[in-house]
Amino acid sequence: MSKNKKIMIVMLIVLAVYALIMFLVLGGTKTFKKTNSQITIIMGDNATFTYNGSFWTYVELETTYSKLNWLKYDVYENNELLGNYSMWHNDKWYVFDGDEEHRTPVSVTEDFIALRADSSIKLTPFESNKITDYSYVNAVLDSYGIQASYLTVDQVVTIDIDNDSIDENFYFISNSLPRENPENFNFTIVFMEKKGEIYNIYTDIQEMENSDGCKPFMRAVLDYDLDGEQEIIFACGGLSARKQKDYIYKFNHNNTLDEFKLIVSNQ
Ligand SMILES: [Ca+2]
Numbered sequence: 219m220s221k222n223k224k225i226m227i228v229m230l231i232v233l234a235v236y237a238l239i240m241f242l243v244l245g246g247t248k249t250f251k252k253t254n255s256q257i258t259i260i261m262g263d264n265a266t267f268t269y270n271g272s273f274w275t276y277v278e279l280e281t282t283y284s285k286l287n288w289l290k291y292d293v294y295e296n297n298e299l300l301g302n303y304s305m306w307h308n309d310k311w312y313v314f315d316g317d318e319e320h321r322t323p324v325s326v327t328e329d330f331i332a333l334r335a336d337s338s339i340k341l342t343p344f345e346s347n348k349i350t351d352y353s354y355v356n357a358v359l360d361s362y363g364i365q366a367s368y369l370t371v372d373q374v375v376t377i378d379i380d381n382d383s384i385d386e387n388f389y390f391i392s393n394s395l396p397r398e399n400p401e402n403f404n405f406t407i408v409f410m411e412k413k414g415e416i417y418n419i420y421t422d423i424q425e426m427e428n429s430d431g432c433k434p435f436m437r438a439v440l441d442y443d444l445d446g447e448q449e450i451i452f453a454c455g456g457l458s459a460r461k462q463k464d465y466i467y468k469f470n471h472n473n474t475l476d477e478f479k480l481i482v483s484n485q
C-alpha cells in the first residue's frame with residue numbers, strides 16, 4: 219500500500235469517527251430538547267388551560283381566548299381523534315373544517331377535548347371499570363375514619379403511566395348525591411395504587427350541609443411534556459348547575475418521594 223493510500227484511509231476513518239460523534243451529539247441534544255413550550259388544552263366548553271413555557275393558566279379572560287381563535291387543534295371525542303380543525307370561541311367553542319374562505323362547521327359533543335402544542339400531543343386510550351377488589355378502597359376509607367354504607371362512584375382505571383411495564387390503578391370513589399344518601403358527610407377521593415402503595419391524588423371530605431360533593435372520573439390521559447410518562451386529567455361534577463371541575467395532575471419523582479402534583483385546575 220502506498221503512503222498516499224494509507225493517509226487517505228486514515229483521513230476517511232477520522233472523518234467517519236467525526237461524523238459519528240456529531241451524529242450522537244446533535245441527535246442527543248435534539249432528543250433532550252424535545253418538549254412542549256406552548257400548550258393549549260381545551261376541555262370542551264368546560265375549561266381551557268394554557269402553558270407558556272413557564273407556567274400553566276386557567277383561561278378566563280376574553281383577551282386570551284381571542285388569541286386562541288382560528289388556530290388549528292387536534293379535536294378528540296371519546297378518546298378518539300376526530301380531526302385537526304380550527305376553532306372559534308364565543309362563550310362556547312365552535313369547530314370548523316376547511317380553509318378561511320370555506321369553513322364548514324363540525325359538530326362535536328360538549329365532552330370533546332382539543333389539543334394544540336409545538337409537538338403534537340396524543341390522548342392515550344383507557345377503560346374505566348367498576349371496582350371489583352375493594353381492599354385498597356377500604357384501607358383508604360379506614361385511614362380517614364370513614365365507614366361508608368355505599369358508594370355512588372366506584373370506578374378504577376388501570377394504565378401504565380410511567381412506562382415501567384407495571385400497571386398503576388387509579389381509583390375514583392365518592393358517596394356524593396343522590397340526596398337519600400343516609401350519611402351526614404360527603405367524600406370524594408381519587409388515589410393511585412402501585413405495587414401495593416397508595417398515592418393520594420385528591421381528597422375532599424365535608425359535612426353534607428356544606429357540600430353536595432362531586433362525582434370524579436378519569437377524563438384524559440396524555441403525555442403533554444413528552445417525557446415518556448403520562449399525565450392524568452380527572453374531572454369532578456355531575457351535580458346541580460355547578461360547573462364541572464377539571465384537574466391536571468403529574469406524577470413527580472422526587473429524590474425520596476414519588477407524589478402527584480396538581481398542575482392546574484378550574485376549581
Ligand atoms: Ca407503571
Ligand SMILES: [Ca+2]
Pocket residue numbers: 440441442443444445446447448449
Ligand atoms: Ca409527561
